Amino acid sequence: MTLDVEAERALVERLRRRDEAAFNLFVRAYQAKVFSLVQRMLGNRAEAEDLSQEVFITVFRSIDSFRGDARLGTWLYRVAVNHCKNRIKYLDRRVTRGHDALDEEGGKALTEGGPVMSRPDRPDESMQGAELGKVIDRALGLLEEEHRTLVVLRDLEGLSYEDIMTITGLPEGTVKSRLHRARAALREAIERGLGCKLPE
Amino acid sequence: MTLTDDEVRDLFSAYHDRELSPERNDAVRAALDANDGLKREYNGFCKMLDQLSAMAAEAEAPVAGMAAAKGAEPVAPDLLVGVQRRLQKRSGGRFYQDGWSRMAGIFPLELLATLVLIALVVAYVAMTMVSARPAPSPAPPRPGTPIAN
Numbered sequence: 001m002t003l004d005v006e007a008e009r010a011l012v013e014r015l016r017r018r019d020e021a022a023f024n025l026f027v028r029a030y031q032a033k034v035f036s037l038v039q040r041m042l043g044n045r046a047e048a049e050d051l052s053q054e055v056f057i058t059v060f061r062s063i064d065s066f067r068g069d070a071r072l073g074t075w076l077y078r079v080a081v082n083h084c085k086n087r088i089k090y091l092d093r094r095v096t097r098g099h100d101a102l103d104e105e106g107g108k109a110l111t112e113g114g115p116v117m118s119r120p121d122r123p124d125e126s127m128q129g130a131e132l133g134k135v136i137d138r139a140l141g142l143l144e145e146e147h148r149t150l151v152v153l154r155d156l157e158g159l160s161y162e163d164i165m166t167i168t169g170l171p172e173g174t175v176k177s178r179l180h181r182a183r184a185a186l187r188e189a190i191e192r193g194l195g196c197k198l199p200e
Numbered sequence: 201m202t203l204t205d206d207e208v209r210d211l212f213s214a215y216h217d218r219e220l221s222p223e224r225n226d227a228v229r230a231a232l233d234a235n236d237g238l239k240r241e242y243n244g245f246c247k248m249l250d251q252l253s254a255m256a257a258e259a260e261a262p263v264a265g266m267a268a269a270k271g272a273e274p275v276a277p278d279l280l281v282g283v284q285r286r287l288q289k290r291s292g293g294r295f296y297q298d299g300w301s302r303m304a305g306i307f308p309l310e311l312l313a314t315l316v317l318i319a320l321v322v323a324y325v326a327m328t329m330v331s332a333r334p335a336p337s338p339a340p341p342r343p344g345t346p347i348a349n
Binding site (some may be wrong): 010018019020024027031032034035036049051053054056057060125132133136137151154155157158176179180183184186187192197198 | 244247248259276281283284296
């Protein structure tokens with residue numbers, strides 16, 4: 001759902017008045033987008049569900065600080081990305097400390113580009129549709145957090161460079177150069193996992 | 201302008217997003233036309249980005265209820281119940297009534313806790329002082345008062 005400027009302003013006013021119906025409408029309108037973004041960033045459905053709820057609670061608690069400089073949806077994305085960064089750091093620390101053996105194995109695989117992606121017997125045949133999607137999904141998990149953020153925002157969420165600048169706080173040139181490096185890293189991760197070049 | 205293969209690879213992303221100047225754009229196109237291997241690499245790169253777009257379209261699919269009706273695995277869960285439960289729990293059920301979060305900003309809980317602590321200390325000191333005060337001694341008998349046997 002995309003609201004026009006006037007409808008969005010009215011919704012923000014209702015949110016500020018603690019109108020429960022407006023909160024429900026807001027969650028229903030944006031939950032799929034927020035969950036999708038968070039899941040792509042974290043790569044874990046249960047974590048994504050938990051964190052997406054926290055994103056909405058943060059927005060509700062701080063709606064008074066929303067100044068309207070950016071669109072409501074962009075601001076929501078910014079809150080979501082910041083939550084994701086914090087959660088990724090927390091999860092990384094947990095893996096590093098080795099509290100959870102299973103997580104540690106998964107973390108190692110992610111950082112070393114190890115056994116996360118299984119090599120298909122015939123990579124050329126596997127590179128179709130949903131199969132390629134799965135490979136890309138896993139390769140996304142291999143990217144550094146800042147690269148993953150840019151690929152998710154630009155190529156999965158389809159946001160404009162202007163919105164990405166607002167969300168990340170980075171200047172345009174930096175967004176473009178980092179996005180280029182992020183895409184190159186993603187391509188390398190896919191090809192490394194498959195053991196072949198990406199076919200046409 | 202002539203570009204090396206590596207320079208062209210570095211420009212794949214900008215070329216795809218049409219972010220290059222006309223001159224550079226022409227140079228990349230010419231390089232791709234002249235080199236089949238490089239062109240295949242570029243097409244693979246485009247396929248990756250197309251697939252990302254397709255994945256994004258999948259993520260646009262409906263949340264739990266509608267997906268279940270289609271017999272598909274839900275793409276996104278319905279978050280509303282969980283969000284409301286957390287809000288109610290953390291605000292003690294007051295979020296929609298008295299502006300819990302705004303009150304928290306004006307009158308922070310840390311200040312409230314400090315005031316309660318000070319009140320408890322004051323009450324304790326007062327009680328200690330009252331219990332430590334010596335009991336009044338009995339008044340001496342007046343002169344001429346007969347002493348009872």
